[in-house]
Amino acid sequence: MKIDLTGKTALVTASTGGIGHAIAYGLAESGAHVVLNGRSQASIDTAKAKLLERLPDAKFSGIPADLSDAAQTQALIDALPPIDILVNNAGIFGQVDFFETDDAEWDRYWHTNVLSGVRLSRALLPAMVDKGWGRVVFISSESARNIPADMIHYGVSKTAQLSLSRGLAKRVAGSGVTVNAVLPGPTLSDGFATMMEDEVKRTGKSLEELGKAFxxxxxxxxxxxxxxxxxxxxxxxxxxxxxxxxxxxxxxLRVDGGVVDDIV
Incomplete structure (x- = not known):
């Protein structure tokens, strides 16, 4: 199977590191022009330079925006070229006990993990429908189905993404545009590497070994x-x-290593 996305333009949110950066690489390797997004121009420039080291002939551009903020999200939308592929990857996570999670924290997760995708999909889907082709992907989590007791606020936001992606798929049914959610499980991301940095030094174990133990x-x-x-x-x-x-x-679509223990 040869995937050829030549002539397609993709926006990957939060693509300056981690899973988003790997998605940007994969789409560009398949021929897409990829619009990078991060919170600062400096982070975008660094990510773009790293990508071009590996894919010198690929086409990248970038627009900084904090997608938890409606005004910055609109500014990004206004600066975009026509988009064929939208990957809603922007998201935050963290362990906070339910009884210590106040309204402000719930709002922060809702605006970042859910409303960012709502706003971008609302703005970009109509043109995809008009063209008769488009792809929208929400990067959810196995925590959407396997709600962690120590991150209930996070799990709720990820479950909401499943409802959103399914509802949007039905809303644009028959148009040639697909909408799906991808559910990663535990992943060796930049965030995990940062979290384990001291543990790597203390134990001398590799990140992969610590990941397996986790x-x-x-x-x-x-x-x-x-x-x-x-x-x-x-x-x-x-x-x-x-x-x-x-x-x-x-x-x-699960890429969780089989963490969710069911056959569906």
Whole structure:
């Protein structure tokens, strides 16, 4: 299977690092022009330089915006070229006990993890429908189905993304535009590397070893019994954005290593 996205333009939100950066690479490797997004121009410039080292002939541009803010999101929308592929990857996470999670924290997660995708989809989907082709992908989480007791606010926001993606798929049914959610599980992302930096120094263990220990301690139902790489997550996203995935819409597609213990 050869995925060819030549002539397509993709916006990948929060693509200066982690899973978003890997998705941007995968889409560009398949021929798409990728619009990078981060909170600052400096982070975009750094990410773009790293990508061009590996893909010197690829086409990247970038627009800084904090997508938890409606005004900045609108400014990004106003600056965009016509978009064929929207990957709603922007999101935050963190462990906070439910009884210590105040309204302001709930609002922060809702605006970042949910409303950013609402605003971008509302702005960009109509043109995709008019063209008869488009792809929208929400990067949700296995926590959408396996709500963590220590991150209930996060899990709720990720479950909301599943409802949003399914509803939008039905709203644009028959148009040639697909809308799907991809659900990563424990992943060796930049965020995990930062969290484990001191532990790597203290124990001398590799990030992969610590990731495996984390999975076995906290996600023991994992079938692969390790963390996924960001590239493994990106591979599924790139496929979902391809012409070959034209019959997949309204789906919640797991790349969680089998953490969610069911057969559906």
């Amino acid at each position: 999975v076995m301690a906290h996600r023991a139902s994992s079938v692969i019994q390790r963390m996924a790489s960001v590239e493994e997550v990106a591979n599924l996203v790139v496929y979902v954005c391809s012409q070959q995935a034209s019959a997949t819409s309204g789906a919640a």
